[in-house]
Amino acid sequence: LALPLLPLGAHDSSMTLAAGQSDLVDINTATADQLKMLPGIGDAYAEKIIKGRPYARKDELVQKKILPRATYEQLKYKIVAKQK
Template sequence: MRNCFTRIALSAVALLLSTSLAPAIDVPVKTPDVKGAAKATSNSTKNSAKGVVTDAKAAAKAKIVDINTASEAELKAIPGIGDTYASKIVAGRPYANKAQLKSRKIVPDTVYEKIKDLIIAKQPKKK
């Protein structure tokens, strides 16, 4: 019991000393440059917006692959598509839409989510 009381008393004394000595310690505080911070934030926002535009342009430049006409080699060039999935895609043709890769269980959902923006399922023109 005395040991517990001693610990509590020492903790209280330490707390009182630390709070009473805190104002005596002189710690230099550097105030932030508000104008500089605003400029930095503005520049980082502009740079991140440029990155989004660049990513969109890169995606637009990426070759969209038609899953109804692409060769296995063209399909394997899509990130996430290997030999097995390329063979399954070719064997499952024709596709009315690209979502059929998922609904027919040609590729798993995780792979489909990665490739859905890189593929298309064009329909042959009627004569």
């Protein structure tokens, strides 16, 4: 049995990706407080995101004019639009 060893402090990219995916904010179910933890999102944008639900895709935030593209670009890798 052979296990790959990583130098102390090194990270396996697959482990990092898996851990990062669990940190994504679901724009279809997140509370206003959870949304406000995202970059560029305050009370007004959080309320608009919630009122615009449901979303089939996260880029609908721009298509539905919920967020400006610049704001969306800051947070697009931190969000997901999960389906029920």
